[in-house]
Amino acid sequence: MEKFDLNNIFQGISTLLQSDPSIMYARIGLILLGILLVYLGRRGILEPLVMIPMGLGMAAVNAGVLIMPGGVQGNLFLDPMVTDTDQLMNILQIDFLQPVYTFMFSNGLIACLIFMGIGTMLDINFLLAKPLQSMFLALCAELGTFAVVPIAFAMGLSPNDSASIAMVGGADGPMVLFASLNLSKSIFVPITVVAYLYLGLTYGGYPYLVRAMVPKRLRAIKMQPPKKAPKQYSAATKISLAVVMCVILCLLFPVAAPLFFSLFIGIVIKESGLKHVCDFISGPMLYGSTFFLGILLGILCDAHTLLDPTVLKLLVLGILALLIAAGAVMERRKNKEKK
Numbered sequence: 001m002e003k004f005d006l007n008n009i010f011q012g013i014s015t016l017l018q019s020d021p022s023i024m025y026a027r028i029g030l031i032l033l034g035i036l037l038v039y040l041g042r043r044g045i046l047e048p049l050v051m052i053p054m055g056l057g058m059a060a061v062n063a064g065v066l067i068m069p070g071g072v073q074g075n076l077f078l079d080p081m082v083t084d085t086d087q088l089m090n091i092l093q094i095d096f097l098q099p100v101y102t103f104m105f106s107n108g109l110i111a112c113l114i115f116m117g118i119g120t121m122l123d124i125n126f127l128l129a130k131p132l133q134s135m136f137l138a139l140c141a142e143l144g145t146f147a148v149v150p151i152a153f154a155m156g157l158s159p160n161d162s163a164s165i166a167m168v169g170g171a172d173g174p175m176v177l178f179a180s181l182n183l184s185k186s187i188f189v190p191i192t193v194v195a196y197l198y199l200g201l202t203y204g205g206y207p208y209l210v211r212a213m214v215p216k217r218l219r220a221i222k223m224q225p226p227k228k229a230p231k232q233y234s235a236a237t238k239i240s241l242a243v244v245m246c247v248i249l250c251l252l253f254p255v256a257a258p259l260f261f262s263l264f265i266g267i268v269i270k271e272s273g274l275k276h277v278c279d280f281i282s283g284p285m286l287y288g289s290t291f292f293l294g295i296l297l298g299i300l301c302d303a304h305t306l307l308d309p310t311v312l313k314l315l316v317l318g319i320l321a322l323l324i325a326a327g328a329v330m331e332r333r334k335n336k337e338k339k
Contacts, residue, residue: 011066015073026303027062034059034298049287050196050294057298077299080106080189097299105296108181110289111174112262117286118174119266120278124238129230144169144321152317157310160184161191165314168195169321173293178259189300190311194318196297235271242267 016024037055041048061077068074078097082088092098104110127134145166152162160183167176168191176195180188246264250257270278 012063015065015067019073022307023303026307027065030062030301030303030306031059034062034301049290050297053291053294054196054298054301057295058301059298061299061302073304075302078296080300080305097296100292101296104289104292106181108178108258110293110296111178111181112258113285113289114174114293115259115262116266117282117289119263120270120282120286122263122267122270124241124267125233126230128233128237128241142170148317148321151320152313155313155317157313157317158184161187161310164188164191165194165317166321168318175259177293178256182255187308187310187314189305190308190314193297193301193306194311194314196293235273238271239268242271 016027019027034055034057037046037051037058039055040046041051041055057077061075064075064077065073066075076095078095078101079091080101082091088098088102092102104113145168148166148169149162152165153159157165164176164180164184164187167179170176173192173196177188177192180191184191242264246260249260253260266281269281
């Protein structure tokens with residue numbers, strides 16, 4: 001009678017115990033972190049649409065490690081590092097999330113779909129009514145991006161990698177994903193994971209950040225409604241602005257043209273009155289893309305991928321970019337309320 005080898009039957013446990021201590025502890029830590037993200041998402045402390053699938057994916061990919069042909073450890077979710085075409089065609093038929101990753105994530109499509117959904121929910125009336133104030137607030141929000149680029153370069157990152165991690169300061173997840181895919185193919189996985197983890201934590205910690213940075217006497221000021229209602233612009237004016245801005249931005253920054261197009265086509269569809277298309281883009285397409293983004297981000301949190309010395313630098317630089325940007329916006333808010 002053939003003898004059963006429990007190590008081959010329960011490979012998730014055996015690979016955990018046979019791994020290097022650093023890998024083993026990292027896997028256990030990421031499993032616990034994934035469970036925590038699911039809990040915090042369920043409680044509404046963090047963004048549930050991203051954090052619940054991300055947390056469960058993070059826990060599952062670090063638990064479901066098995067011995068692959070050739071004796072190496074791997075999983076049946078996806079392989080983000082595969083580059084050989086023949087190997088990719090083989091993996092596409094085995095790893096169930098590899099097609100979604102290859103055809104939606106690694107080429108930036110999922111970021112464009114999310115931007116299109118965001119466009120259908122934007123109202124650019126404020127931009128038309130107060131363009132200078134809008135641009136000033138945008139510049140304050142991007143201050144962290146500009147400030148962190150030289151700091152990252154001084155810490156040993158390349159100019160492209162420095163720009164990619166600095167994009168976290170803009171608090172725009174899809175933009176970070178798209179920028180890192182184009183500028184930093186080798187480390188775009190940890191950059192994107194760091195970005196969405198921090199943005200999720202910012203979502204939950206925003207009330208505490210406000211309490212820490214804005215004095216209580218200023219928080220107690222009752223905001224009075226504006227004496228004069230902002231001017232309302234017609235749909236035709238908004239469409240004209242969206243078309244002109246799309247063309248100008250694509251001319252100036254062609255590398256980000258897909259994102260600009262996706263955002264402004266969403267605005268144009270909304271203002272054109274195409275209700276059924278607008279409902280589809282802002283509903284199933286946006287939420288479905290965000291859901292799969294959360295799953296992929298969790299699956300990419302593999303211990304072998306994240307145990308890179310560069311990741312620690314990315315963690316420090318990412319939170320620094322967000323804090324600088326948040327500090328600039330809060331300071332502007334305090335000065336305005338004092339007046």
